[in-house]
Amino acid sequence: xIQFSDVGFQYDEGLWALKNISFQAGKSELVGVLxxxxxxxxTLLKLGNGLLRPRQGEVLLEGKSIDSYSRIQIAREVAMVxxxxxxxxxxxxxxxxxxxxxxxxxxxxFEGERDVEIARRALETTHSIEFASRPIDELSxxxxxxxxxxxxxxxxxxxxxxxxPTAFLDLKFKKEIFELISSLVRANAIAAVVVSHDIELAxxxxxxxxxxxxxxxxxxxxxxxxxxxxxxxxxxxxxxxVDENPVTGAPRVSVV
Amino acid sequence: MEVKLQKGPLTARRVIGISLILxxxxxxxxxxxxxxxxxxxxxxxxxxxxxDSSHVRESTKLIVLRIRLPRVxxxxxxxxxxxxxxxxxxxxxxxxxxxxxxxxxxxGAAFGAVIAIILGxxxxxxxxxxxxxxxxxTIYLVLAISKRAMGVESSTAILAGVIVxxxxxxxxxFFIATSTEDRLHSMLFWLYGDLSQSRISYSVMTAPVAIAGxxxxxxxxxxxxxxxxxxxxxxxxxxxVERARLVCFLAVSLxxxxxxxxxxxxxxxxxxxxxxxxxxxxxxxxxxxPVSALGGALFLIAxxxxxxxxxxxxxxxxxxxxxxxxxxxFIYLLKTxxxxxxx
Amino acid sequence: MIWVCITRRPFEVRTKRPMKRxxxxxxxxxxxxxxxxLTSPEGVRxxxxxDALGRRVVLNRAPRRIVSLAPSVTELLYYLGLGNxxxxxxxxxxxxxxxxxxxxxxxxxxxNVERILELEPDLAVGTKDGNEPSSVALLEQAGxxxxxxxxxxxxxxxxxxxSIARLCGVAQKGKRLARSLGDxxxxxxxxxxxxxxxxxxxxxxxxxxISVSRNTIHNDVIRLAGGIxxxxxxxxxxxxxxxxxxxxxxxxxxxxxxxxRAGRFEKARREWMRWKSIPAVRNNRVYLVDSDILDxxxxxxxxxxxxxxxxxxxxxxxxxxxxxxGKTSEGTPYSP
Numbered sequence: 008x009i010q011f012s013d014v015g016f017q018y019d020e021g022l023w024a025l026k027n028i029s030f031q032a033g034k035s036e037l038v039g040v041l042x043x044x045x046x047x048x049x050t051l052l053k054l055g056n057g058l059l060r061p062r063q064g065e066v067l068l069e070g071k072s073i074d075s076y077s078r079i080q081i082a083r084e085v086a087m088v089x090x091x092x093x094x095x096x097x098x099x100x101x102x103x104x105x106x107x108x109x110x111x112x113x114x115x116x117f118e119g120e121r122d123v124e125i126a127r128r129a130l131e132t133t134h135s136i137e138f139a140s141r142p143i144d145e146l147s148x149x150x151x152x153x154x155x156x157x158x159x160x161x162x163x164x165x166x167x168x169x170x171x172p173t174a175f176l177d178l179k180f181k182k183e184i185f186e187l188i189s190s191l192v193r194a195n196a197i198a199a200v201v202v203s204h205d206i207e208l209a210x211x212x213x214x215x216x217x218x219x220x221x222x223x224x225x226x227x228x229x230x231x232x233x234x235x236x237x238x239x240x241x242x243x244x245x246x247x248x249v250d251e252n253p254v255t256g257a258p259r260v261s262v263v
Numbered sequence: 264m265e266v267k268l269q270k271g272p273l274t275a276r277r278v279i280g281i282s283l284i285l286x287x288x289x290x291x292x293x294x295x296x297x298x299x300x301x302x303x304x305x306x307x308x309x310x311x312x313x314x315d316s317s318h319v320r321e322s323t324k325l326i327v328l329r330i331r332l333p334r335v336x337x338x339x340x341x342x343x344x345x346x347x348x349x350x351x352x353x354x355x356x357x358x359x360x361x362x363x364x365x366x367x368x369x370x371g372a373a374f375g376a377v378i379a380i381i382l383g384x385x386x387x388x389x390x391x392x393x394x395x396x397x398x399x400x401t402i403y404l405v406l407a408i409s410k411r412a413m414g415v416e417s418s419t420a421i422l423a424g425v426i427v428x429x430x431x432x433x434x435x436x437f438f439i440a441t442s443t444e445d446r447l448h449s450m451l452f453w454l455y456g457d458l459s460q461s462r463i464s465y466s467v468m469t470a471p472v473a474i475a476g477x478x479x480x481x482x483x484x485x486x487x488x489x490x491x492x493x494x495x496x497x498x499x500x501x502x503x504v505e506r507a508r509l510v511c512f513l514a515v516s517l518x519x520x521x522x523x524x525x526x527x528x529x530x531x532x533x534x535x536x537x538x539x540x541x542x543x544x545x546x547x548x549x550x551x552x553p554v555s556a557l558g559g560a561l562f563l564i565a566x567x568x569x570x571x572x573x574x575x576x577x578x579x580x581x582x583x584x585x586x587x588x589x590x591x592x593f594i595y596l597l598k599t600x601x602x603x604x605x606x
Numbered sequence: 607m608i609w610v611c612i613t614r615r616p617f618e619v620r621t622k623r624p625m626k627r628x629x630x631x632x633x634x635x636x637x638x639x640x641x642x643x644l645t646s647p648e649g650v651r652x653x654x655x656x657d658a659l660g661r662r663v664v665l666n667r668a669p670r671r672i673v674s675l676a677p678s679v680t681e682l683l684y685y686l687g688l689g690n691x692x693x694x695x696x697x698x699x700x701x702x703x704x705x706x707x708x709x710x711x712x713x714x715x716x717x718n719v720e721r722i723l724e725l726e727p728d729l730a731v732g733t734k735d736g737n738e739p740s741s742v743a744l745l746e747q748a749g750x751x752x753x754x755x756x757x758x759x760x761x762x763x764x765x766x767x768x769s770i771a772r773l774c775g776v777a778q779k780g781k782r783l784a785r786s787l788g789d790x791x792x793x794x795x796x797x798x799x800x801x802x803x804x805x806x807x808x809x810x811x812x813x814x815x816i817s818v819s820r821n822t823i824h825n826d827v828i829r830l831a832g833g834i835x836x837x838x839x840x841x842x843x844x845x846x847x848x849x850x851x852x853x854x855x856x857x858x859x860x861x862x863x864x865x866x867r868a869g870r871f872e873k874a875r876r877e878w879m880r881w882k883s884i885p886a887v888r889n890n891r892v893y894l895v896d897s898d899i900l901d902x903x904x905x906x907x908x909x910x911x912x913x914x915x916x917x918x919x920x921x922x923x924x925x926x927x928x929x930x931x932g933k934t935s936e937g938t939p940y941s942p
Contacts, residue, residue, distance in 0.1 A: 058498055082501025089496065095357035096491040096546040105272055106489050110501040114482050117549070118272045126272075162500070301720040322723040325748045330719055441842050459716065460740040576710055576718040577697070 008033040008069060008198045009055055009085070009166045015063030016050055024050045025222045028064070032166070032198040032215075037189055039209035039230075040202045042219035043243055048202040051219070052168045055200060057081045069165065082110035086159035088169040092151075094143050100154050101139045104129055107161030129160035132194075133187060149180030156187060160195070167192070167199040174204065181205060185212045210234055211257040218242045234258040273547050281550065285557035289339065292561050296335045296568045301575045302326050334461040337525060338567040338581070339560035340469045341458075342532055344476070344522040345369075346559020348515040349533020350540075350551055351480055354487035355511055356417035359596070362533030363398075363519040366420065367427035369530070371401025372516075372523040374431040377438055379524075391468060394524030398516035401427055406512070455580030456529035458567050465525040476518040477556055483507050484548040491546065529563070529582045531589025536562050538596060655773055658756035658766075659734060665751055668775030673722055675732030676714045679755065679770075680705045681904035682763075683731070686771050686780060694725045701898060701906070717741040723748055731755065731770060733903075757903035759826045760911060764788045766903065783905075790908050791830065794915045797922055798832030804858035804918050806833040807886065810897065812864065812874050814846045823903055824863065831915035833859065853881060859918055860886040863897040893917050 010031040017023045025047045032038040040048050053059045054066055057073050066073040068084055076084070086107070094103075104126040105118055112118065118126075130136040133153040138146060143154065152172055159167055169188065173181040185205075189212045192199045203209045209216060210230040218226040218233060220242045226233045236249045239260055252259040297309045304323055311319045312327045349362035363369045375397020379390040404427055409419035435454065486507040489497040494504050523529075540554045566584040573579060655663045673694040674680040680699035683692055689704055694711040709725065712718030714736045722730065722745060730745055734756035742752050753773055757766040764784040771780020808824050810816050818824040819840040828835045836855040837845060852860075862874055871894045878884070878892050886892055895917075899910035916922065 056499060058495075078498075078503050079501040082499070087499040089499075092492045092496055094492050096354075096541070098488075098491065098546050101272065102488075102545075102547065103492075106492075106500060109485060109489060112485070117275045123272055301718050302724045322726060322748065325744075326720050326723055329744060329747060440846075460738065462740070576712050576721045578712070578716060578718070 008036075009200065010067040010070075011051075011054070011064070012067060013064035014054060014061045014066060016047075016054060016059060017062050023062075023222055025054070025061075026063075028224060030217055030224065030227060032200050034165075034196045034198055035193050036215065037192045037199045037201065037213045039213035039216045040200060040219060041204075041206060041209060041216060041242070045221075046219040046242075047222040048219060049170060052087065052170050052200065052202060055166070055168050056085055056087050079110045082162060084164055085166045085168060086162040086164035088152075088155050088159045088167065088172055090171045090174045092155060097142045097144055099140050100130070100135060100143055100146070101126060103143050103154055104157045104161050107158040110162060125163065126157075126161050129157040130154075132160060132191065133157040149176050149183065152176060152180070152184055153187065156184070156191070160191065165197060167197050169199065169201045169203075171202055171204060173208065181208060185209075188212070206234065206239070206260045207252070207257065210259075211252075211255055230258055234260065273549055278550050278553060281544075282553040282557065285554060285561070289557055289561055289564075292564045293335050293339070296338075296564050297327055297331050299568050299572050300326070300331055301571070333463045333466060334458045334567065335564055336463075336466045337461040337469065338458055338563045340466055340473050341522045341526045341529060342536075342559035342561070342563025343556045344469070344473050344518040344559075345529065345532040346536040346562070347477060347480065347552060347556040348519045349559075350537035350548070350555040351487065351511050351515050352533070353537060354490055354548060355508055356420050357491065357493070358417040358421060359538065360421055360534070361417070361424075362531075362537075363515065364528070364530035364533060365428070366405055366424035367401050367431065368398050368405075368424075368516060368519050369523050369528050370428045370431040370435070371404075372398040372520040373528050374434060375400075375520070376524040377435055381438065388468075391521045391524040395517050395520035397431075398520035398523075399513070401431070402512050402516050454528060454582075456527040456582035456585075458526055458581055459571070459578060461525070469521050469525060472518055472521045476514045477552070479514050480511060481549075481552055483511055484552055487511070487548045488546070527580075527582070529585055531585040531593075532559050532563055535585075535589050535592050538592075655753065655769075657754045657769075659754050661752075661754060663751045663753045663773075665729065665773065669727075669729035669751075669773070671725065671727040671729070672774070673711060673725060673727040673730040673750075674699060674705075675711075675717060675730055675737050675752075677701070678757075678902040678904040679731045679733065681902065681906065682767055682770055683774075685767065685783065685905045686774070686776055688774055688776065691774070693727055694722060701904075719744050719748075722750070729753065729773070731773075758821075758823070760791060760823065760830055760907055761788070763903050763905065763907055764791075767905065787905060787908050791911065794911055795830060798915055798919055801832055801919050801921070803832055803834050805836050805856065805885075806859045806861060806918065807836050807852055807855065807857035809860065809862045809874075810844065810864070810901070812862075812870065815849070815852070816844050817847050819843050819845060822901075823907065824900055827900060827907065827911050827914055828918075830911055831918050833914070833918045849881065853883060856883075856885055858885045858889070858891065860884070860892040861900075861914065861917065862892070862894045863900045864894065865897050891917075 008031060011028045014025060014028040015023060016025040028051065030038070040051060042048055050059065054061055057076065057078070060074070068076060068081070073081065105122065107129070108118055108122045108126065111122070127136065130139055133156050135150060135153045135157055138150060138154070143151065146154065156172070172188070173184050176184065185208045188199060188201065191197060201209065201213065213230060215228060216230050216233045217224055218238060225242060226238050234249060236247060239247050239249060246263045248261045248263055250259055250261070251257070294306070294309065298304055298306055304326060308319060308323050309327055312324050345363055352361040352363065352366060353359055372394040375393040375395070376390050378397070379393035384390055384393070405420055405423045408423040432454070486497070486502045489500050489502050490504070490507070497504050536559045537551065537555045540551050540558055544550055544554060563581070563585070566588065567581045570579040570581040570584045652664070652666055655665065657663055670691055671693045672683060672688065672691050674683055674692055675696060677696060677699040680692065680695045681701055683689065684702050684705060692705065692708055695705055695708045696712060696714045697710050698713065699708070700706045709721070711721045711725070714733070715738070717737065719741055727750055730750055730752045732742060732752060732754050734754055737754070742754070745752050755766045755770065757763050764787045767787065768780045768784040771777050806828050808818050808828065810818060810824070817837040817840070818835065819842065820835070820838040821843055825835045825838055836857050837847065860878060862871060864871065875892050878887050881887055895910065895913060899906040899913065
């Protein structure tokens with residue numbers, strides 16, 4: 008589980024990108040982070056990963072400050088799925104997923120049977136096992152994203168951080184990914200934080216939603232509670248109408 | 264261009280197996296090179312020189328042991344170093360155009376060596392040391408110029424390398440143009456590469472650096488694999504990117520610096536061989552490192568043999584031969600991979 | 607003493623043949639001399655020679671298979687009549703024509719040591735400028751004596767000639783030839799003494815224009831021929847110069863030392879003709895001199911000297927400086 012305790016972050020001596028951030032994501036919990044661009048969403052994830060160190064407050068992993076973890080130890084606990092990854096050199100899908108085993112292997116060690124097993128299982132779970140020997144750059148956006156999630160799974164993390172995982176995907180894949188994430192979170196008892204622009208899908212699949220505006224948490228709570236006309240309009244500064252999706256019952260945001 | 268992929272994960276056995284095959288090929292190449300040259304020497308002669316030297320003419324023994332052998336070994340070590348350096352630079356900068364020559368590291372090393380010669384050091388430890396310093400300074404310059412908030416931007420690094428290359432080469436040319444006659448000749452060789460004055464002592468100094476450097480770099484082979492997806496990705500997975508970058512650049516600079524100080528500037532080795540290896544065997548650095556290194560050794564031994572036999576008794580500078588082989592290959596790469604490199 | 611032996615009666619052993627005894631004594635004294643004289647040429651056995659760099663070179667007998675490591679050395683060897691002993695030359699050893707037909711051992715800046723070793727020479731003669739020290743070291747390791755010469759001035763050519771002659775066992779001839787070269791130099795010196803010294807610009811490359819500074823043999827030739835090299839003060843040995851600099855120095859004579867054929871020389875001369883403010887151009891004193899007789903430290907440089915002296919001082923007339931060349935006293939075909 009991951010916890011932000013009154014975290015503040017400042018880039019150089021300028022604006023505070025994040026202020027007074029306090030929240031947590033526990034086992035099997037999927038927390039969605041919503042907000043306009045520039046509200047500090049990506050910074051939040053980087054703090055959760057230990058890539059950035061907070062100026063104020065602290066980030067806690069399994070109750071311990073993230074500062075007490077080494078890079079490798081963090082990588083064993085926290086896995087990040089970026090928006091997009093460009094591979095400058097071609098690797099096969101299996102090789103990419105095996106990269107997730109990096110934190111567990113010693114310097115000159117080669118992957119053993121267990122590692123391969125974990126990788127295969129991750130591929131199966133993400134329905135990408137059939138591309139195992141195909142080059143990563145031949146896959147479509149959706150397929151590639153699934154592979155990246157598999158890589159994250161191979162890290163055997165207790166926390167997963169996802170940075171707009173559906174940003175460049177087709178409608179069909181957007182839903183698929185969210186479903187996948189949701190089921191993974193439950194099946195593997197992972198605490199996940201998802202940053203997204205996809206309000207509807209986040210609303211449907213997340214257990215809790217956090218809304219950020221200008222670096223601060225303005226609303227937090229269950230999707231139904233948080234996603235109201237007023238809150239969305241305030242955060243995104245545009246006129247919307249929020250009602251219920253007739254089929255799923257999840258909050259539906261429509262721009263007017 | 265097809266990139267071959269592995270069915271299963273890479274195993275130590277595969278790496279060692281392929282390396283052994285290459286080592287055997289290397290042994291054969293060395294043997295063949297000892298037979299080739301201006302003087303007519305046969306395989307039998309070569310065997311006799313090493314086994315029972317009483318039946319061999321003195322001149323043959325000398326030619327094989329004092330002229331050809333030191334030269335062939337140094338060529339192998341230089342090829343080993345430059346090729347490995349090229350592979351590592353390409354991985355670090357995520358750019359297939361990077362190699363010690365393109366990034367200016369070789370010319371920085373040559374510049375250091377030239378300074379050492381001017382200051383009066385002969386080929387003891389003075390020249391390689393200065394060459395190493397020259398290499399370090401160059402790589403520092405190149406990285407400093409191309410560093411951005413998010414890490415090193417590789418296309419800027421390449422450009423910086425081109426400029427640094429031109430700068431140091433110009434300075435070397437300056438020294439050549441203004442030197443007195445006797446220094447002139449020893450400096451000309453910096454521009455084309457010259458293995459004709461090789462001595463065993465050069466190889467003795469280069470070998471430990473090359474081998475130690477190889478193992479050090481190999482310990483970072485997986486780190487380099489992870490860098491292929493970007494520095495951030497690697498960081499997420501637990502790679503200490505700063506440290507990996509620093510150690511690798513330093514290691515390559517040292518290796519290349521030492522090699523260049525004895526052989527002069529030889530280009531294209533670090534460009535061609537890693538690419539060929541990648542085309543045949545995929546992108547896993549754990550396999551590519553030994554293959555590139557050994558392949559580079561093979562390549563340069565072959566190039567040097569060609570350089571001294573094609574126009575016998577005259578000699579082509581070995582850098583000319585590698586350029587002849589490298590430039591067309593480069594053009595081929597550009598045509599087949601085209602715009603993928605602009606990303 | 608022999609006389610005493612013969613005339614001192616008390617000790618005299620009256621033999622039947624006193625003449626024979628004397629003959630024996632004489633022969634006994636002369637024997638070592640005879641042996642030396644018959645078995646080897648003048649004084650070369652196991653002899654140590656010191657070359658121009660102070661290196662000791664030991665030869666056990668007169669060298670029979672000589673490799674020349676520079677074109678100037680090739681000419682010197684042929685001049686001494688040792689052409690038949692030369693087994694290998696460098697690529698530009700093109701004079702005399704016979705030399706050009708000998709096996710090539712690489713260029714003088716880049717020797718092919720393998721080829722030299724294959725030829726199994728018993729002596730290699732090289733120059734300080736050019737020959738790589740590491741190649742020389744390799745040859746020595748192979749047991750081949752390497753003798754280095756270093757003629758920097760025109761006068762040195764005669765000395766170099768003599769030392770090579772001594773090395774190869776033809777000291778007498780060498781002395782004679784060296785002296786005659788020296789005489790020719792003296793002659794030129796005498797002719798030009800007291801004459802006004804023209805300013806001379808020497809051009810050794812057409813594009814870019816490269817001249818010569820004071821540490822060169824060209825400079826020496828100009829000096830001996832009674833001229834002043836306008837670029838003698840340049841800091842670089844072979845400076846690249848601009849037309850401007852030449853204009854500023856106003857040479858009276860321009861000498862183009864080049865291997866170019868007439869066509870290109872004419873073009874170069876026409877280039878100069880545009881600058882009428884240069885005295886050399888105004889007075890039509892732009893000359894081409896074959897670079898082979900001006901930049902090689904070989905006997906032909908004496909001819910170069912004579913030619914240049916005549917060009918610089920036309921008032922001397924052709925007869926005074928008639929080339930002494932033609933044949934050496936032994937009639938060898940080398941004509942400097």
